[in-house]
Amino acid sequence: MAEVEREAMEYDVVIVGAGPAGLSAAIRLKQLDADLDVVVLEKGSEVGAHILSGAVLDPSGLDRLIPDWKDKGAPLNVPVKEDNFYVLGESGEVRIPNFVMPPLMNNHGNYIVSMGNVCRWMAEQAEEMGVEIFPGMACSELVYNDDGSLKGVVAGVFGLEPDGSIGEGTEPGMELHGKYVFLSEGVRGSLSKEVIAKYDLAANCDVPKFGLGMKEIWEVDPEKHNEGEVTHTMGWPLGFGNGGGSFVYHLDNNQVYVGYIVDLNYKNPYLFPYMEFQRFKHHPKIAELLEGGKRVAYGARAVTKGGFQSIPQVAFPGGALLGCSAGLVNLPRIKGNHNAMHSGIEAAEAAHDAIKAGRAGDTLDAYDTALRTGPVGKDLKIVRNVAPLNGKLGPLGGLAIGGFDMWFQTIFRFSLLGTLKHGKTDAAATETADKHKPIDYPKPDGKLSFDRLTNVSFSMTNHEESQPCHLHLKDDKVPVEVNLAKYAGPSARYCPAGVYEFVEKDGKPEFVINFQNCVHCKTCDIKDPSQNINWVTPQGGDGPNYPNM
Structure with missing residues (x-):
């Protein structure tokens, strides 16, 4: 200016x-x-x-x-009473016993809250x-x-x-x-x-590393609600080649936080993080909890996961x-x-x-x-090697060796692994489309799973439309000539709010930015393989209006 x-x-x-x-x-x-x-x-x-x-x-x-x-009335009203960790398959699950988990993973003494x-x-x-x-x-x-x-x-x-x-x-x-x-x-x-x-x-x-976290608040059947329950999962639907997992937290008033985190170091540009989250809710264990319930809010934001060596x-x-x-x-x-x-x-x-x-x-x-x-x-x-191990060995290998590393440090106060490096940035980890196949995602059913634009309406997002677009392209040609041509246009998928799309105009593809939908997650700034998108703040007051996320 x-x-x-x-x-x-x-x-x-x-x-x-x-x-x-x-x-x-x-x-x-x-x-x-x-x-x-x-x-x-x-x-x-x-x-x-x-x-x-x-x-x-x-x-x-x-x-x-x-x-x-x-005494001052801080809104920490739901202490954790039950702590579960599951590895999911498509139709079943295996619970990992709590005694196997390193002590630092214990959630007792913590509180389920709206931050x-x-x-x-x-x-x-x-x-x-x-x-x-x-x-x-x-x-x-x-x-x-x-x-x-x-x-x-x-x-x-x-x-x-x-x-x-x-x-x-x-x-x-x-x-x-x-x-x-x-x-x-x-x-x-x-x-x-x-x-x-x-x-x-x-x-x-070291390089910074990130995940994309997506979250919905659900009101569920009181008979299915278990105030104070904390559940984490890994495995299906992402599988064991990509990092990420879910969280399901039972707070008060029959409400449940349902969320999914996808590590942004994924290689396949066809991967669609938002649809992985929606598919996750159809797992029998999660569907049983949510059926008959009502989604009342949605949001998304990037999560840092580089840890100690990336500070x-x-x-x-x-x-x-x-x-x-x-x-x-x-x-x-x-x-x-x-x-x-x-x-x-x-x-x-x-x-x-x-x-x-x-x-x-x-x-x-x-x-x-x-x-x-x-x-x-x-x-x-003490957890500095978990993210690098996940990146190199996948979630299962990371869970096994990372868990051992955390236990070893808990007992002996040092790591046999030293401090591992992350390697590539999340943007550089994205491979070209010719090395991968498109992923066929089920269509949202409107009951457990929802399309992006419908869900964005539950984030109460609003931007004054006459202001400058706050998503700046360093080069206007890159989205079509590089990202669409080489990477199959991953911005149309990695954004959890449907901000980016490719449309046909006069027989040619054109890149469109619907900045009004932006929930300020910053994923585009992180994951764009050409690092061509620069997220800057819009005018004050604009963006999501989360009531109790």
């Missing part, structure tokens, strides 16, 4: 993203010094609107941040302490000091013309400056990508990466919210110490060290 005059507001710490990491940082800063000026900027229409997670919450981060969270509601409650705690929280404020640009350090962000730009130019109705937004800027945007955030590249933060780490340097001049912006999900546990909270606490403590010592704006090396050696590092280091 062309240079414009903007008002500026000054803060001690500017936080981008009102997820568990950003809100934890804001609360901890105020606990340490009530006089610090802290602002949290959230692109969703309200706090929690863009939060999607399983979620079984390990309360260790919350215990550390707000020890009396129970959207947890974040709404955390926002209330933060605001009571004096934190300013502005929802509907997308941060579209970064602002730098003359010495190259991060100065702040541009937020609240509205009314750009469709081509991105400034029109009569454009609101140019404002600059929010901070002694520190914390980026807690979630997976593959656009500003986080910029600072990782600018400061070469990934120079000494970039998290501190840079004037700022820090928090939570999923740094990639802190524990893959085998399918948990990252507790680590997000820990990262927010660590970043807040390092920034407070630096500001107090008169070192405001320098690089928070203490945060980087604390993240790697504290609770987050310990949680991720």
Whole structure:
């Protein structure tokens, strides 16, 4: 966008993203010094609107941040009472006994939650302490000091013309400056990508790895509901050549979270993650639970799974990466919210110490060290070889050897395998279509399984249609001339919201982007084999409006 005059507001710490990491940082800063000026900027229409997670919450981060969270009414109301793990075949299943699983996989002591509601409650705690929280404020640009350090962000730009130019109705937004800027945007955030590249933060780490997580909320027959039950599966329908699996969590009010994660390192460009999820619900065990029930919500988002070796340097001049912006999900546990909270606490403590010592704006090396050696590092280091093993040996081999590796480290405190490498990026893992055969997926029946556009309507997604498309192509010719020609147009399948399609116009294929459908999962930014799609934030308030994901 062309240079414009903007008002500026000054803060001690500017936080981008009102997820568990950003809100934890804001609360901890105020606990340490009530006089610090802290602002949290959230692109969703309200706090929690863009939060999607399983979620079984390990309360260790919350215990550390707000020890009396129970007395303060935190929405952790469903403790895990039953923990199951199954390997599925097409028509049956084999349960893996709990005693075989490494201790860290035990979910007792954890809670089935809506992380959207947890974040709404955390926002209330933060605001009571004096934190300013502005929802509907997308941060579209970064602002730098003359010495190259991060100065702040541009937020609240509205009314750009469709081509991105400034029109009569454009609101140019404002600059929010901070002694520190914390980026807690979630997976593959656009500003986080910029600072990782600018400061070469990934120079000494392995490639990032991701999965695509899709989730529905179902209201089921009370007789089939088992509040507190947690079930994970692997195997059918993905099989044992592709990584991924399901989660089924019974929360309160006869509701069940049903979700599926597909690792994005799959080779076959014909693989259709969304349809794998829909097919999964027809397994006899899952169909029995859902029959007679009602789907009430849908959403999707990318999940980080690179683990310990893929964490970039998290501190840079004037700022820090928090939570999923740094990639802190524990893959085998399918948990990252507790680590997000820990990262927010660590970043807040390092920034407070630096500001107090008169070192405001320098690089928070203490945060980087604390993240790697504290609770987050310990949680991720023991599972660091699971994702590489899955990638090399498939899910069964990964389960067997990865399980042994986790048990061995639990007992002996080191790994015989050292630290394995991931190898290729998820985009580079995609092979050309001539090496694979198309996959025939059953048509959704409208009862257990649904087409994408119908399901997207249950995400309450909305984008103001006259704004610029927030899905930028580096080269307009690549989708048809490269991705369609060589890879059979995988964007038409890897997107869980039907954003991308190839249509015929004047006898020739044409690439269409239906950005209004976008649920902000970022899969296209990750999986596009040509790395030709750049996801940037749309104007504030747009996107999904998840009520209780």
